[in-house]
Amino acid sequence: LNITAGSNSVINNRSYDRLDFSGKLFIVLFGAIILCLLILITDIHFRPADDLTGQVIQALDLTNLSIIGSGKPLRHPEGVITPVNLNFSPYFSCFMINSEYLILNPPKTQRNN
């Protein structure tokens, strides 16, 4: 048993002092907070602007956003022609899968008669 002189809580080079452990925990906690803040502020200030959607809107001369998230069920509610059945679900229930691949490469067992 090796008890360090001057401290009755260091036994075999291992500290059993709660304040010692508290200090380490404080440093870890403080470091984590600073790191988290840095990541947050860096991401907020240096997030690249994605202008792709804007360019598409410009190219198609669109005046409204299409996504369901806009809270609008339709792009141009005032421009709907009469036979359009608006009793459909106003939302598009789509699953996020790679639909392009499935459409362009249909399973071989399926036949269009």
Place this chain on the structure above:
Amino acid sequence: MRYIPSVWLWAVRDLIRRPFESILLAFSLSSVIIIASIALLLCQGISTTAEKLLEYGPSVVARRVVSGHWVPVPVEEAVKAAVSVPGVISATPRIWGVINGPEAPVTIIGYPLLNENEELLKNHLELDKFPSRGKAIIGSGVLSAPSIADSNIGLVLLNGLRELKVQVIKVLPAKSSMAVHDIILLDENDARYILELEKGFASDLAIRVFHEQEADAILQDLVDAFPWPVSLVTKNETLKMYTASTARRAGLIYLILVPSLLALALIVAVGFKGTRGKMYEAGLLKALGWTTKDIVGFFMCRASLIAFPASIFGMAVAYALVYFPGISWPGQLFFGWQSNAPGLYLNPAGSLLILLQVAAGVIVPYLVSNLWPAIENATTDPHQLLQEEGG
């Protein structure tokens, strides 16, 4: 450890004595911050996104109207009338319409577009060719998985004023879904056929002006320039509509904050009771020579060690849930979105302000709830404190 003030070390030590209680309290504070921040950030995100994206759209849309409903515009006459107005730099006829799609209403757009726009689209939508007769390029929301698994795979039935079945040749990338989620790009003649638009006519006219600020000022000139009655919608009006829509929705979302406030009240009460219940400890510390300042500092450090990491964690999680792609449940919960949330534009100053305001709104009452009993404990006679608690 000598660089760390001892009062902080004692505060950490005190928290370690009841680790589960401390973690639970921190988690509760974080949860309140997360819920409140998500609601506010989402509303702000949608508003900012609409504002940023609509900047790219035309300044004014002119639609010919007769007795309350719109009719096709004669292209040549309309373009000539529009560009004759000073300040107008371009007038583009649009062939579009909302029709019945395979699952829900869709927006069809007919080609050809202007040459410069074709290049833009080719580059940004990764198109190698434009749709010819009977072909279509569709947005990612037009067909869902069950339809794809259908036997008529690749064929889409469009039902406007006339019916047409078209072959899908490409699905537009989901990353631009804010613009093209419900769009079907068709050959001009196919679009005309479905919408019963004669050659030489268009659905409406997209007008761009030299100075955006002038758009409102030249409306009367535009009305006068067209030989028939027109309905004009400016970009500002559309933007106001989006802002109003988001604000209405935000009003409902704020109701979610009511239970959050109740939770906060509970946390404040726990904080108050917790610090008040440490009379014996405070009395002991005071009897051992701690000053009033030390004791107040100890209790405040203890509260801060829970509040600040919890608030930073809450802010980071809320931010990630709203602005990081691939996370869908906040949108489902607050807005009823049924698919992944669209990529929202970030307003750095506004977002940071919201996060800080919410965090301050949560941690300040908690800190105050700890400060008052801490001062009370620190200023009371230690003998009385030891007697009251220890009997």
